[in-house]
Amino acid sequence: MFALIDCNNFYASCERVFQPDLNGKPLVILSNNDGCVIARSNEAKSLGIPMGAPAFKYKEIFQKNKVQIFSSNFTLYGDMSNRVMAIISKHVPDVEIYSIDEAFIKLNGFSENEANKKCKDIIKTVLKWTGISVSVGLASTKSLAKVANRIAKKNSDKTNGFYSINDNKKRIEALSNISTRDIWGIGFQNEKKLSRINIKNGIDFINLPDKWVKKNMSIIGLKLKKELEGTPTLEIEGGKVDKKSIATTRSFESEISSLDDLIERITTFSMVASKKLRRQNSECNMICVFIRSNPFKQNSERYHFSLTGSLPFSTSSSIEISKFAVNLLKKIYSKNRLYKKAGIILMGLSPQSNHQFSLFDKDLEKQKKLMKSIDNIDDKYGLYKVRLASQDQKRIWKMKRQKLSRNYTTEIDEVLIVS
DNA sequence: TCTGGGGTCCTAGGGCGA
DNA sequence: TCTGTCGCCCTAGGACCC
Numbered sequence: 318m319f320a321l322i323d324c325n326n327f328y329a330s331c332e333r334v335f336q337p338d339l340n341g342k343p344l345v346i347l348s349n350n351d352g353c354v355i356a357r358s359n360e361a362k363s364l365g366i367p368m369g370a371p372a373f374k375y376k377e378i379f380q381k382n383k384v385q386i387f388s389s390n391f392t393l394y395g396d397m398s399n400r401v402m403a404i405i406s407k408h409v410p411d412v413e414i415y416s417i418d419e420a421f422i423k424l425n426g427f428s429e430n431e432a433n434k435k436c437k438d439i440i441k442t443v444l445k446w447t448g449i450s451v452s453v454g455l456a457s458t459k460s461l462a463k464v465a466n467r468i469a470k471k472n473s474d475k476t477n478g479f480y481s482i483n484d485n486k487k488r489i490e491a492l493s494n495i496s497t498r499d500i501w502g503i504g505f506q507n508e509k510k511l512s513r514i515n516i517k518n519g520i521d522f523i524n525l526p527d528k529w530v531k532k533n534m535s536i537i538g539l540k541l542k543k544e545l546e547g548t549p550t551l552e553i554e555g556g557k558v559d560k561k562s563i564a565t566t567r568s569f570e571s572e573i574s575s576l577d578d579l580i581e582r583i584t585t586f587s588m589v590a591s592k593k594l595r596r597q598n599s600e601c602n603m604i605c606v607f608i609r610s611n612p613f614k615q616n617s618e619r620y621h622f623s624l625t626g627s628l629p630f631s632t633s634s635s636i637e638i639s640k641f642a643v644n645l646l647k648k649i650y651s652k653n654r655l656y657k658k659a660g661i662i663l664m665g666l667s668p669q670s671n672h673q674f675s676l677f678d679k680d681l682e683k684q685k686k687l688m689k690s691i692d693n694i695d696d697k698y699g700l701y702k703v704r705l706a707s708q709d710q711k712r713i714w715k716m717k718r719q720k721l722s723r724n725y726t727t728e729i730d731e732v733l734i735v736s
Numbered sequence: 737t738c739t740g741g742g743g744t745c746c747t748a749g750g751g752c753g754a
Numbered sequence: 755t756c757t758g759t760c761g762c763c764c765t766a767g768g769a770c771c772c
Contacts, residue, residue, distance in 0.1 A: 348739090348740035348741075350738085351738085352739055353739055353740060369740090370739085371738075372738075372739080373739080502770070502771085503770090504769065507769080536746070536747095537745070560742095560744095561745095564743075565741090566740090567741080612739085625765075662742095717738090
């Protein structure tokens, strides 16, 4: 049996834990730069505010309904997530942390009653210890556990946050009542394809021939079909898994066109990305750089230039990576154009311990020591205190985060004081 | 004025060596 | 030595997820 544990309206719940007066009020969390709505409380959902809504377009609705607005505080959400996952891991050994607010668990060797009890215990303990409410769906496969979780959440007044698809009748009923778009793994494009042949819900989908599904939705679609039929094709992926690529990308506060400005951004992104790389003790041998226009601008040309290059050696040095990235940037840069977003993606990741030595390694030890010193200074005085000459020394560009809450759990100066 | 960021996996198609 | 075929590898792009 698999269970999916999902935190309810996670980001909104994190804010409410420390500001309980927000309970019952509509609440939204905005993306970086306060751009889009990325999380909503139930009250905000019922006002018709969709996921991904551009904040500026909903200003009136926010004002009219006194919607509480927060900038995303990933330090807080990340810390609360760690606490929730630690509690789940105490209850069961087989845990897969699927995202910041979701975890799959495997309940092998448990009787049905024991599995049900375990799920209910988790709901109770997480709420008691963290203040975050979670929903749990239990079923024979991961995809069906997702469906069960959805039922648990949608009907929380009846389910108390727990639902189990434990027989065929319940499985058929659940699949009849879920539209294809709401099934995990069926996205916008696949829904369009299915809709064209009049496939509307989960039952319609599993009644399709395997051959059609494989041809039109690839092996992933076929695996999903088997899962919904009750045959597991996806396993728990436990343990700490190293990332296979690391990206740092940002939209700019306004369009920029000069090469010097772009070099400054790409250098800074390289510093951030290579730090992430060193944190997981990896190095990379491929770098992709991209720059693009504003896709939302009416009546103007859209462009997206990107280039991937292979390094002659593997490295985690900020200096090597930024030097290489800037060279790639120079190759794709074109004058007299306006750019709204840029980014760098590090690929070909391998553990530092497996380093393949090459002719270019004469400075390796020197670079390693330098990076270690930079990381030490950052640890002591705050992130990214050491900068390369091509970076903006004053850092005049900054993410817009006008409605940021406090770091209640990670900064001693910001903890709540109870008087 | 103002529309996020960071991942994974799969497939098609081209290059290239056996 | 030339040519055809097969399969592997790489890359770009698209789809999905949160």
